[in-house]
Amino acid sequence: MKEARFLATQARDDAPHYQHSEIGYNYRLSNILAAIGRGQIRVLDERVNRKRAVFEAYRARLGDLPGIEFMPEPEHYRSNRWLTCITIDPKKFGATPENLRLRLEENNVEARPLWKPMHIQPVFSGCRVCGGPVSEGLFERGLCLPSGTAMTEEDISFVCGLIGSEHKARARGRGL
Numbered sequence: 001m002k003e004a005r006f007l008a009t010q011a012r013d014d015a016p017h018y019q020h021s022e023i024g025y026n027y028r029l030s031n032i033l034a035a036i037g038r039g040q041i042r043v044l045d046e047r048v049n050r051k052r053a054v055f056e057a058y059r060a061r062l063g064d065l066p067g068i069e070f071m072p073e074p075e076h077y078r079s080n081r082w083l084t085c086i087t088i089d090p091k092k093f094g095a096t097p098e099n100l101r102l103r104l105e106e107n108n109v110e111a112r113p114l115w116k117p118m119h120i121q122p123v124f125s126g127c128r129v130c131g132g133p134v135s136e137g138l139f140e141r142g143l144c145l146p147s148g149t150a151m152t153e154e155d156i157s158f159v160c161g162l163i164g165s166e167h168k169a170r171a172r173g174r175g176l
Helices: 002-008 031-042 044-062 097-106 133-141 153-173
Strands: 068-070 085-088 142-144
Touching: 031 044, 044 068, 044 153, 085 133, 097 142, 097 153, 133 142
Parallel strands: none
Antiparallel strands: 068 085, 085 142
């Protein structure tokens, strides 16, 4: 516990000046943030259940579209489904994740690519890389869908309708 507190308070050495022998972090919480966190813990199960329901609603409506895959839930585990992310195979779906993101944006729906891997972030250019192809592929094919706990069934249907119509429009354009 002492070491955790030391690291969480910037790993500042016991000296009258700011001196650091180790890399530390600023993980301290103010009293107000701690109180908010305690309040959130009381509704954690409810929030996780809602996130899981949003994920399942997306999967029920979009799971049969060609080229769209959802993150599986490993056996013996229970995901909190914090964020619903899909991967898109442009050849099967007919559009790239960026095409789809722009279509959603045109309709005031915020979606984002999956996280850009650390090894291709500009700040880490020139650093040694261990691995990479899997995360690069997910970044190229992935899209994070709106997943807030306040989403209504109408909101989810609207997003799914835009995704479905983009697939249909692209399929018609390819003569499918």
